[in-house]
Amino acid sequence: MTLLVKEKMFYIHFFKLTLIIALQNVITIGVNLSDNIILGGYSETALSAAALANQIQFIALFLIIGCSQSVVILASRLWGSKQLHLIRKVIGVGMAASIVIGLITSITVILFSTELLSLLTADKSVIQEGAHYLKISSFSYVFFAITTILLASLRSMEIVKIGLLVSLFTLIINVSLNYLFVYGHFGLPRMGVFGSAIATLIARILECIIVIVYIVKNNHRLGLKMRHFFELDTTILKQYTKIALPILLSSLSWAGAMAVQSGILGHMGTSAIAANSVATTIFQFVTVIIYASASSTAIIMGKTIGEGSIEKVKAYSRTLQILYLFIGILTAIVLFVTKDHVLFLYQISDEAKALSLSFMTILSITAIGTAYEMPALSGIIQSGGDTKFVMYNDFIFMWLLILPASLLAAFVFNLSPVTLFILLKSDQILKCFVAFVKVNRYKWIKTMQVQR
Structure with missing residues (x-):
């Protein structure tokens, strides 16, 4: 059994997808980093407030991203088997689920922003500033x-280049509007955290419009129409x-769990909150290639399974x-070297x-583990169809081991x-x-058929 794949095109395809998605992720993280830098220069309270507010809204964003991952798993298989008409139906179901989640979480955050933030910190000024941010950004x-x-x-x-271009546009708009609104340049009022939230909202609206226009005008490969994104097929839904x-x-x-982690650190003081925000933002920026490798893996593995090439799937894994x-x-090396210069x-x-430096040193070590387990679980295993295993694994490790130990x-x-x-x-x-054990047993390969 050969350990490494010898197909040159496999490596070219993997690294091409990974680099494009990584650049998109760099720009996306750059939006958060720019918020952190601009608010960090405004005040530590503003930075802490936005950091905790982001922990709340990460729940909404994670759920929406979960909907999109499910679309990729099914649609990439259909792409591999050339069932293009079914891809449109999968997209329609994913769109409906995602919009419902977006609406529910928006309403929840608007109504209970103060109560949610109170779970993460007792600092009244941070709660007040964070609530202002959430009520707009939601x-x-x-x-x-x-x-x-x-x-x-x-x-x-x-088709990945459009995502890169959209993210770049969003970064430019978000940074420009943050500069104007947070500090009140060019005669605008000085709005602080409130201004950062407005900048985020405007950037999200504009990027949505750009993608819709692209879909309508340029995507001839699938023949997508906007109505396809709002069609709900009950069989595909199941x-x-x-x-x-x-x-x-x-x-x-x-x-x-991430919100609880921030809450635990939040009760250790504003410095711990700010240090966690700085360290994790830099970590996300440096490790974009890791998350991109998981995304490109899901595309490649899903398409290969759709083609029915199971032995090739094993070799790829x-x-x-x-x-x-x-x-x-x-x-890990890049994070460790750059931590003293940011x-x-x-x-x-x-x-x-001082806490930020210590946190980034720890993250430079755990980055090696993240680089293996995250794409192995969410890239290989999930795209193979065994999504329940990843759910159980995350729950056991985080809620039964890590969080109880950390609370103590x-x-x-x-x-x-x-x-x-x-x-x-x-x-x-x-x-x-x-x-490691799960991936190399190959029981995660599920040759399910998307039928209609």
Whole structure:
């Protein structure tokens, strides 16, 4: 049995998809980074408020992204088997689910923003500022839902450049509007966190319009019309739900866990909140290639399974695992080297800076584990059709192991923020062992048929 695939086109295709998606992710993270930098220069309270508000809205965004992942899993298989008419039906179901989630979460956040933030911190000024941010930015969820499903549908057919261009446009608009609204340049009022939320909302609306125009004007490969995105086929809905429900529950579990983690750190002071925001934002920026590798894996594996090439799927999975480790080592080195050169961008306390450096050092180690387990689980296993395993795995590690241990460390043993951060991120290493065993047994390959 040959360990590595010898097809040159496999590597070209994988790295081409990965690099394009990574650039898109860099720009997307750049939107968050620009918010952090601009608000970090405004005040530490503003930075902490936006950081906690983002933890709340990550739940909505994770669920919407879960809907899009389900579209990619099904649609990429149909792309491989050339059943183009069914791709349109899958997209329609995914769009309906995503919009419903966007509406429900928007209403919930608008009505209970203060109560939700109170679960994460006791700092009244942070809660007040965060509530202002959430009540405006929550209107962007539906626009984000539409954009995400449209781009996922194109990505499943290996059309990825439009996502990069849209993200670049969003970054430019968001940074420009943040500059104007947060500090009140060119005669505009100085709005702080409130202005950052308005900038985000405007950017989301504009990017949605751009993608819709592109779909209507340029996509001739599938013959998509806007009405296809709002058609609800009940048979396809059942097949989509079978794939999507575990992904959505896993996304909800993960997003909720991230909010709880921020809440645990939030009760350790504003410096811990700010340091966590800085460290995780830089981490996301440096490790975009990891998440891109998972997305490109899902496209390649889904298409290959749709073509019926099961032996090729196994060979691809073996090769990909080695590529993941190389990617992990590279990103770990980059994060460790750059961590000392980014803090000048932030106007935060010396305590927050010291914590940020410690947090980024920890993340540079766990990045290697993330680079392997995340694409192995959400790229290989999920795209193979075994979405329940990923759901159970995430739930057990996070809610039965990591969070209970971290709560004890924070509120019973009163351990330091650095020790607590190590506990919170330890699952990124532990999951590697489970992922290795699961992937190399090949029981995750499900040759389901999308039928209508």
